[in-house]
Amino acid sequence: MRYALTIQYDGRFFSGSQLQDIKSTDKNNKSVRTVQEELEKALCTLIKPKIKTKRPIKTVFSGRTDKGVSAEGQVVHFDCEEVLVASKFLRSINGILPPDISVSDIKSVAKMFHAQKSAKLRHYRYKFINREIRNVFDKDLLRVSYSIDIQRMQTSLNYLLGEHDFSAFKSSGTLNPSKICFIHKATCKKVGDEIVIDIAGNRFLYNMVRTIVGTLLEIEGHNLKPEHMKNVLESKDRTKAGMTVSPLGLTLMKVEY
Numbered sequence: 001m002r003y004a005l006t007i008q009y010d011g012r013f014f015s016g017s018q019l020q021d022i023k024s025t026d027k028n029n030k031s032v033r034t035v036q037e038e039l040e041k042a043l044c045t046l047i048k049p050k051i052k053t054k055r056p057i058k059t060v061f062s063g064r065t066d067k068g069v070s071a072e073g074q075v076v077h078f079d080c081e082e083v084l085v086a087s088k089f090l091r092s093i094n095g096i097l098p099p100d101i102s103v104s105d106i107k108s109v110a111k112m113f114h115a116q117k118s119a120k121l122r123h124y125r126y127k128f129i130n131r132e133i134r135n136v137f138d139k140d141l142l143r144v145s146y147s148i149d150i151q152r153m154q155t156s157l158n159y160l161l162g163e164h165d166f167s168a169f170k171s172s173g174t175l176n177p178s179k180i181c182f183i184h185k186a187t188c189k190k191v192g193d194e195i196v197i198d199i200a201g202n203r204f205l206y207n208m209v210r211t212i213v214g215t216l217l218e219i220e221g222h223n224l225k226p227e228h229m230k231n232v233l234e235s236k237d238r239t240k241a242g243m244t245v246s247p248l249g250l251t252l253m254k255v256e257y
Helices: 035-047 086-096 151-159 208-221 229-237
Strands: 002-009 071-080 101-109 120-128 162-165 180-191 194-201 250-256
Touching: 002 229, 035 071, 086 101, 086 120, 120 180, 120 208, 151 180, 151 194, 151 208, 151 229, 162 194, 194 208, 208 229
Parallel strands: 071 250
Antiparallel strands: 002 071, 002 101, 120 194, 120 250, 162 180, 180 194
């Protein structure tokens, strides 16, 4: 049977979502942690597959998230022989998982369902602080001290709507040769001292959201016209876009099928 999970994780404590083929270490020579590794370990502890292999339960994520990126609605599928009862499974798996990962939902899905390939829409949210003075409760969020004009920022975001070649916003690590994405939603709002940017699209390139945010900050910080976003987009040139901002404000909110 095939099951789909909705999971959450705090990306600050992981070296990304994706399982690494070779066990690597960080600069302090400590083994890196990945969300996939912790999830598969917990699933194998709970389900105890009959076939003993190196990875008796393999999970497939809707998409990979980088080191520091969090998720509220990541979707993962896996296959197993057992019939799983949702309420019992959720209590058990959350008792096994470390405190920085949780599972909020499990559904039985058709064998043709694929967490990555079946996805129609992915919704990301980026948050940063807009305040001159540091506050202890800002934690790891990026803090921008200069004034942000929400109306101008929204005008900049509007240029991204629809289908475009987003080559200008990709990092060199983009493996997929296709650079065409369709952005269904791009909005921003201010909540207290927080700026919240929501972007939803059919697919995203490597570091695309973080580079879009960096370009927004460049427009605001240098008082450029919002049309600069359009010019960058049409240039298809990464050197024309802004910096790639910190991953610590980025969260995968939801995946739709």
